[in-house]
Amino acid sequence: MADEILGRIEKQMEGSNLALAAVADVLRKMDERLSKAEEDEYQAEERSAADIEKAELVKSIATEVFDMLKSDNGLDVDGTKVRSGAKIAAGTAADDSAKQVDPTRKIEDVQATIQAMQIAKEGDEDDEDEKEHPAEEDEEVEQGHGYKSVEELTKQLNDLQLQLQNVEGNIQKQVQTESEERLRKMGFREETGLQAPKQIQYDLGTDGTTPIVKQQTEGDTVDQLVNLSYKELRELSARIQAGETEGIPRELLG
Structure with a gap:
């Protein structure tokens, strides 16, 4: 009788141990899933933050380059160069009265008028040539003769590119630091006592x-x-x- 009771107790203990082992296995798997989900979420947040920072940097670079190009071409950048309409003196009323003009009959005045008209016509032709042949101006710009600030623009672009590389390096370093800190919190430790294998000659x-x-x-x-x-x-x-x-x-x- 005692042996039978002892056998039942052993079977119950064995069943309890199996149940506890199964529960421990389930808890371990749940812990692994939660840890993996947290890890994935953390990495996704880091990638999103890095993408946002890169986008902001690229946007600022593009804005600065665009403003530099506009300033080199003489365009308004900050809104200070605003053209105002023609001002009329106060207290004067417009009228339709006409005054008779006595045309000049001196040869010198007539020649000066003709020369001024020719100069204005040549200026208009030059403007039309510039519009029809913009490639020549582009070639001058490429050769460094079009703008005085081409070298400065190139230098600033190089500086911006260097800043972008530094930002990417800082982001990579921060991601690595945060990843190592995350792993340390999860229980991982860096092994520093490892030694390189040595070949023993027997x-x-x-x-x-x-x-x-x-x-x-x-x-x-x-x-x-x-x-x-x-x-x-x-x-x-x-x-x-x-x-x-x-x-x-x-x-x-x-």
């Missing part, structure tokens, strides 16, 4: 000496073999297999 067990010497009779050789240790026998066997037969009795060489 000898064949022979030191150039012969544990036995040649004797006159076969019985003496047998006695010497009996008195040898296991290590000496292994060394002797290794020498025979390696072909080093100097100093070894003929009886052992077969």
Whole structure:
């Protein structure tokens, strides 16, 4: 009767242990899933923050370059160059009265008027040529003769590119630092006591000496073999297999 009760108790304990093991396994899997979900969410937030920072930096760079190009072309950048309409003196009323104009009849005045008209016409033709042939102006800009600030613009672009690289490096460093901190919080530790493997050179067990010497009779050789240790026998066997037969009795060489 006591054995039967003891057997039942053992079965109940075994069942309880199995149930506890199953519950522990389920809890472990749930913990792993939660940890992985938190890790993925954290990485997604880091990537999103990095993308937003890059987008803001690119936007600021593009805005600055655009403003520089506008200022080089003489366009309004900050809204200070505002053209105002023609002002009319206060207290004057417009009228439709006409005054008779006496045309000049001097040859010098007529020639000056014609020359002014020719100069204005040549200026208009130059403007039309510039509109029809903008490629020449582009070539001058590429060669560095179009704008005085091309070198400054190139330098600023290089500085902006360097700043972008520094920002990317800082982002990468922050991501690595946060990842390491996250792993440390999860229980991982950096191993600092590891050592590089070393190659150990083992000898064949022979030191150039012969544990036995040649004797006159076969019985003496047998006695010497009996008195040898296991290590000496292994060394002797290794020498025979390696072909080093100097100093070894003929009886052992077969």
